[in-house]
Amino acid sequence: MPRPRSLTQSQIAAAALAVVDDDGLAALSMRAVAKRLGTSTMALYRYVQDRHELEGLIVELVFAGVDPVPPAAGTWQERVAEMARRVRAAIGAHPEAVPLTMIHRHSSPGLLRWSEGVLEILAGAGVTGAARVVALRTLTAQIIGAVQLERLGPLAGRGTDAIAALSPQEFPLMAETAREARSVGDDRVFERGLAALLRGLGPS
Template sequence: MPRPRSLTTADLGNAALAVIDRDGLEGLTMRAVAKELGIATMGLYRYVADRDQLEVLVVDRVLGAMETAPPEGEDWRAMAVVLLARMRSAVAAHLAVVPLILRHRQSSAASLHWMEAMLTVLTDAGFTGRDRVIAQRTVVGFLLGFLQNEHYASITGPGTATIAALSTDDFPLLVQTASQARKMSVDDEFRGGVEIVLRGLSPR
């Protein structure tokens, strides 16, 4: 009887991502990934201990192709925008994995390299100590929040249309804002949000 073929971490990550792309995040199970790979479920445990390890491999698979070196330039805000856009682009084709990026961003090597690059940009701009901590967490917080909105509550989605149709007597500003949002693109929202966040950050 031939020995089972050896699987690489890339094989595992690709199979898990294929399951998520097809069946959603709720479809990611050890059994589903094993089936995708054409092996027995118990055979998968030769490579990973549990679903958590699979999730980290998925995050690395999605972010692994992203350029993580600090961009060149003199304007630190422009450089930060480049890094934020890289992460958004990497996730764009697989928005269902956004919750995994939130959960495993401190375990994924690709995510850690990206954070190191952002810290390099901030440090070169003059952020140190407590201010650097706050600046880093602020830009990361904006990005993760934006990715969640893009996936779950896009301004072009049905939820915004529902809000725009509410009574103006009860929710005048909410209706006005939702109506304006429907005329915008997700790219407009991203660029505008980044500009506001970075405008408010400055090294002491």
């Protein structure tokens, strides 16, 4: 009988992320990942303890390309905004994995390093105590929420069309806003929302 080929956690993470990207988070299982790798499910357990660990590997792979070092130049708002853009780009490339970033946010080294970088900027700007807690959590919510909304783009488009067609007598502002929304792109929504958020997160 041939000896099972050795695997690395990087290979396993890549296969797991491919499952999530192609088939959705609900399709993630040890069996599905083993099939991608051309090995047995039991063989996979030699390298990964369970699904929870598998999810953690996916999150680390998603964050592998996120530079956690704060930008050196700019105002504190500009520097935090750049940190936010880095994460939006990373998780936006793998929207099906977004829920995992929240599940593993307290244990993911990549996410923790990014958060430390953001906190470094905030601390340098004089944002302390509860204000710093609120700032980090609100920023994280802004990024995750934006990506989730963008992920539902095709569905949102149909919904926007339906709202635009509402009775102007009963829903005049909703109908008008929906018509305007057709020309407002995701980048503009993210940047304007982020700028508004940062204006309210300064030292208090």
